[in-house]
Amino acid sequence: MRIPAQELEFDPDDRASILHTIGGLLEAGRISGGHNVERFEEEFSAYVGARHAVAVASGTTALELIMLAVGVRNRTVLVPANTNFATYIAAHRAGARVRLLDVAPETLAPRLRDITAAADADTAAVVLVHMGGLISPETAGIAAWCRERGIALVEDAAHAHGSVRDNQHAGTFGIGGAFSFFATKVMTCGEGGMVTTNDDTLAAEIRILRNLGKTEPWVSKHDRLGTNGRMTELSAVVGRHQLTRLDEYVALRRHWAEGYAKLLGAAPGMRLVRSGHPYSGYKAIGYLRPGLDRADFKREVARAGVQLAGEVYEIPLHKQPALLDMHAGEVFPGAEMSCGRQVCLPIYPTLGEDRLERVAAAVADVLAAGAADEC
Known part of the structure; x- marks a missing residue:
């Protein structure tokens, strides 16, 4: 039996509860924004410890609305070069000029020194991306530096549901955090997102912007150049059920991550990235040694019945075809190393001890064979 890279499972009790609630909504004809x-x-803001949470259509929408609300048009936004295209395009669509940052491979995040070197008087915002659920140990320091200079710190927390560093949840360090509920995420409602913030003004503005810029929700008078960024009742029902299971999901993911660390910590040819804090367990990331071909490695592991998860992310932004002209000649060694040498092991709540051991054995065997070939 093959071990998949990703597995999403709703247990029978969850399915029954979700279907019962959705059935009531369909019977009543209430499927747009409402009670759920x-x-x-309310439940998500309480979970992360933020004053406000605003539900939106996607994680990308969450990022774009934060950018619009803080006012980045015709100004510079600093974005890590190793992140998802969505992080970049959200700032771009909000009218910003995007400047890319290099990252430290061990944290997959920019260092404060990278940010201070790139920032200038035109910088409106810095985006920190909690890649794989990892919160950089420099996050609090970066947040303080941004506050002192009136620069908005935006957290892309798409991978970081349940990630905590120094007793503080992802999504609460900066002015706003953007979460994704896409199908592959730690908790999901298929599509959807959430903005978290402790700033009353920002929360109010995002509520207006997500509803096509209407200050009166049901009156067709548009005071802002907003967008349709609303979440449906149906998505919210699924999201609420997922939130009740989030601590369980995260505990299992962390358990499997620790299992990989024990079984593969001494494996030749790959170095696992350790979180150093309670993280979401969204990804179990390893760096292959220089010279070990990733495509060959994944192919050999697949022959043993294990599908490795997609990288986070395999192509840095300055090498994305759509962005080549805007970032011609730019070089980011840390981001290029991170994107080029990482592999991600299967990690999801339903993985189980047997499959964990089979994955580790397949990976160790392929790595050992590669080490032997060098001799």
Whole structure:
């Protein structure tokens, strides 16, 4: 039996509860924003310890609305070069000029020194991306530096549901955090997102912007150049159920990550990235040694019945075809190393001890064969 890279499972009790609630909504004809969206916001804000949570259509929408609300148009936003295209395009669509940052491979995040070197008087915002659920140990220091200079710190927390560093949840370090509920994420409602913030003004502005810029929700008078970024009641129902299971999901993911560390910590040819804090367990990331071909490695592991998860991410932004002209000649060694040498092991709540051991054995065997070939 093959071990998949990703597995999403709703247990029978969850399915029954979700279907019962959705059935009531369909019977009543209430499927747009309403009670469940509002309750989801309240429950999520309480979970992360933020004053506000605003439900939106996607994680990308969450990022773009934060950018619009803080006012980045015709100014510079600093974005890590190793992140998802969505992080970049959200700032770009909000009217910003995007400047890329290099990252430290051990944290997959920019260092404060990278940010201070790139920032200038035109810088409106810095985006920190909690890659794989990892919160950089420099996050609090970066947040303080940004506050002192009136620069908005935006957290892309798409991978970081349940990630905590120094007793502080992802999404609460900066002015706003953007979470994704896409199908592959730690918790999901298929599509959807959430903005978290302790700033009353920002929360109010995002509520207006997500509803096509209307200050009166049901009146067709548009005071802002907003967008349709609303979450449906149906998505909120699924999201609320997922939130009740989030601590369980995260505990299992962390358990499997620790299992990989024990079984593969001494394996030749690969170095596992350790979180150093309670993280979401979204990804179990390893760096292959220089010279070990990733495509060959993944192919050999697949022959043993293990599908490795997609990298986070395999192509840095300055090498994305759509962005080549805007970043011609730019070089980011840390981001290029991180994107080029990483592999991600299967990690999800339903993985189980047997499959964990089979994955580790397959990876160790391929690595050992590669080490032997060098001799």
